Amino acid sequence: xxxxxxxxxxxxxxxxxxxxxxxxxxxxxxxxxxxxxxxxxxxxxxxxxxxxxxxxxxxxxxxxxxxxxxxxxxxxxxxxxx
Numbered sequence: 675x676x677x678x679x680x681x682x683x684x685x686x687x688x689x690x691x692x693x694x695x696x697x698x699x700x701x702x703x704x705x706x707x708x709x710x711x712x713x714x715x716x717x718x719x720x721x722x723x724x725x726x727x728x729x730x731x732x733x734x735x736x737x738x739x740x741x742x743x744x745x746x747x748x749x750x751x752x753x754x755x756x
Contacts, residue, residue: 702708720733 721730721737722728723730
């Protein structure tokens with residue numbers, strides 16, 4: 675590595691470009707719409723098979739069962755403590 679001014683300037687410019695690219699990536703990844711679309715895709719992957727597009731009934735039934743269980747628990751607790 676030489677210490678010529680032109681080499682140093684080139685290195686500085688390359689570093690600036692890399693930093694600008696990194697900042698752009700961070701801004702994109704932290705944008706609320708990007709975060710929401712990522713989360714929606716994750717949730718969708720749990721309930722829809724990405725290859726066939728068919729619903730994953732086993733996961734849907736598990737979720738519905740859990741919701742019904744929680745609601746039933748609240749109903750029972752409410753009747754007990756009334």
